[in-house]
Amino acid sequence: MKKxxxxxxMLFAGNLGGNIVSISPDGEVNWELGMRGEMKEGRDLMRYVxxxxxxxxxxxxxxxxxxxxxxxxxxxxxxxxxxxNPDFRPTNYTEAEVRLRRxxxxxxxxxxxxxxxxxxxxxxxxxxxxxxxxKEDKTETKLEVVEVVDILTxxxxxxxxKKKAEE
Numbered sequence: 001m002k003k004x005x006x007x008x009x010m011l012f013a014g015n016l017g018g019n020i021v022s023i024s025p026d027g028e029v030n031w032e033l034g035m036r037g038e039m040k041e042g043r044d045l046m047r048y049v050x051x052x053x054x055x056x057x058x059x060x061x062x063x064x065x066x067x068x069x070x071x072x073x074x075x076x077x078x079x080x081x082x083x084x085n086p087d088f089r090p091t092n093y094t095e096a097e098v099r100l101r102r103x104x105x106x107x108x109x110x111x112x113x114x115x116x117x118x119x120x121x122x123x124x125x126x127x128x129x130x131x132x133x134x135k136e137d138k139t140e141t142k143l144e145v146v147e148v149v150d151i152l153t154x155x156x157x158x159x160x161x162k163k164k165a166e167e
Contacts (some may be wrong), residue, residue: 001055001063009042011035018059020045025052035061041135 001009011020017036024030030046042063050054057063093101142162149156 001057003046003049003053003055005063005065006049006055007046008066010066011036011040011042011057011060012064013040014060014062016060018057018061020061021056021058022049022051022053025054038156071146097166 013035015032016039020033020035022030030050030053033045045055052097143160145158146161147156147158
């Protein structure tokens with residue numbers, strides 16, 4: 001491979017790796033670069049290569065020639081069944097829907113927690129009222145009906161009132 005070919009090449013090294021060797025016209029090795037499991041653009045090596053040098057790829061290194069500075073690639077399909085997991089089915093939820101469902105479940109959990117706290121407060125309140133009623137039972141109370149008359153409309157209303165029993 002000549003210097004002008006290296007400029008437009010993408011170099012790929014497999015897991016086993018290999019070497020890129022620069023050889024002068026008289027057969028002497030100028031430099032050798034090891035690569036393993038990576039990708040490198042050929043133009044990155046241009047400053048180390050003389051115009052008359054030849055580049056040799058050894059081992060598991062492959063050069064893909066491009067036309068210019070860009071490589072064109074065909075876009076992939078949205079969903080590809082590779083056969084790696086035949087039971088896999090893509091989800092129908094979008095990322096926003098997943099976040100919304102998670103938020104709703106968090107709100108529901110908080111609501112349930114608050115409902116439990118409310119029930120415990122109501123139970124404690126009922127218990128306190130029950131204790132107060134027991135204390136009031138010691139003193140006898142009498143329920144009397146009082147008639148209240150509205151001055152503006154002349155309507156009368158009966159209101160029950162508790163009064164302590166007279167001894």
